[in-house]
Amino acid sequence: MSTAPSPEPALSVRDLRVQYYTDAGVVQAVNGISFDLMPGERLGLVGESGSGKSTVALALMRMIRKPGRITGGQILLNGTDLVPLAERAMRGIRAREIAMIPQGAMNSLNPVARIEDQIVDTLEDHATQRVPKKELLDRARSALVSVGLRQETGRMYPHELSGGMKQRACIAIAVAMQPKVVIADEPTSALDVVVQRQVMDTIVRLQEEMGVAVILIGHDMGLMAQSVDRLSVMYAGKLAELSPIRDIFAKPLHPYTELLIDSLPKLEDRGTFRGIPGLPPSLKSLPDGCLFHPRCPKVMEVCREEAPAYREYRPSQFAACHLHEERHGEA
Numbered sequence: 001m002s003t004a005p006s007p008e009p010a011l012s013v014r015d016l017r018v019q020y021y022t023d024a025g026v027v028q029a030v031n032g033i034s035f036d037l038m039p040g041e042r043l044g045l046v047g048e049s050g051s052g053k054s055t056v057a058l059a060l061m062r063m064i065r066k067p068g069r070i071t072g073g074q075i076l077l078n079g080t081d082l083v084p085l086a087e088r089a090m091r092g093i094r095a096r097e098i099a100m101i102p103q104g105a106m107n108s109l110n111p112v113a114r115i116e117d118q119i120v121d122t123l124e125d126h127a128t129q130r131v132p133k134k135e136l137l138d139r140a141r142s143a144l145v146s147v148g149l150r151q152e153t154g155r156m157y158p159h160e161l162s163g164g165m166k167q168r169a170c171i172a173i174a175v176a177m178q179p180k181v182v183i184a185d186e187p188t189s190a191l192d193v194v195v196q197r198q199v200m201d202t203i204v205r206l207q208e209e210m211g212v213a214v215i216l217i218g219h220d221m222g223l224m225a226q227s228v229d230r231l232s233v234m235y236a237g238k239l240a241e242l243s244p245i246r247d248i249f250a251k252p253l254h255p256y257t258e259l260l261i262d263s264l265p266k267l268e269d270r271g272t273f274r275g276i277p278g279l280p281p282s283l284k285s286l287p288d289g290c291l292f293h294p295r296c297p298k299v300m301e302v303c304r305e306e307a308p309a310y311r312e313y314r315p316s317q318f319a320a321c322h323l324h325e326e327r328h329g330e331a
């Protein structure tokens, strides 16, 4: 029996660490995370506010600024580790190979420039050779059409666009260079639910048409459920779990994932809100053992002392939890 070789990941992240050196102490924002993003995959990244999601996104783009620094790990894109790359080399990769729709992007559009000119600027900034303006404009306009906007939208200024249109314009800017990896940091926040769905559908459709690999960052597991192939759950700068979307809802490995799923609003318990008791730890002084142990309903003695390893406990399901370590030992 022959098995087809599995494709090379579009992006491989290994033991990535980022710290912010603030006057109040060192913030350990990303504490050693590892994952592979496969070509054409949609990978979700959820977690509470402050769990380090945006820091991961910025690190992957090599855009961490002072007082922050990548303190360890590898980011492998087409076999090249981006971490030690000189900024000059990185400039040739950003937008062309890996692009980001930053958090709040739609409010950072230049208010005095037409939308198509903003796309042309990005294309010009990252072009390796001089391209005639007419061709750049054509590419900008087709990027707008690809995100479901009319070509004429390109002649408009940001204030003439609705929130959903502005966010689509930002997506057009990110995909105009046809990168292999796109990171969308909370692309639907500040939009109403109907427009959220439309923007998410646009990202999914574009991903399918372009075959690009996408990392979607957000809070809303429900919205993610309908849009991603696999979901990763971040807690206090680490990955608690990464599983295919069906498995994560059907049989989550990590108690934190279970609690996140339980806290999703359900029709049958209208009016009640089930939150997760307690607060995440301060990233300036992390607890010993498992970072989730002070809030974990299934805490065991070992969880207070030893950090659990992040492993593949079931086929394609990764987690860091001693509950499975025991079973692992028995197996």
Ligand SMILES: Nc1ncnc2c1ncn2[C@@H]1O[C@H](COP(=O)(O)OP(=O)(O)OP(=O)(O)O)[C@@H](O)[C@H]1O
Binding pocket: 020, 021, 022, 027, 029, 047, 048, 049, 050, 051, 052, 053, 054, 055, 056, 066, 067, 068, 283
């Ligand atoms: N420029 C900075 N300087 C100092 N600390 C920072 C900086 N940026 C982020 N942090 C800290 O790093 C930690 C992770 O922040 P990050 O923004 O990555 O989290 P997040 O999960 O994206 O949160 P949110 O969902 O609210 O965007 C937080 O404790 C935050 O206060």
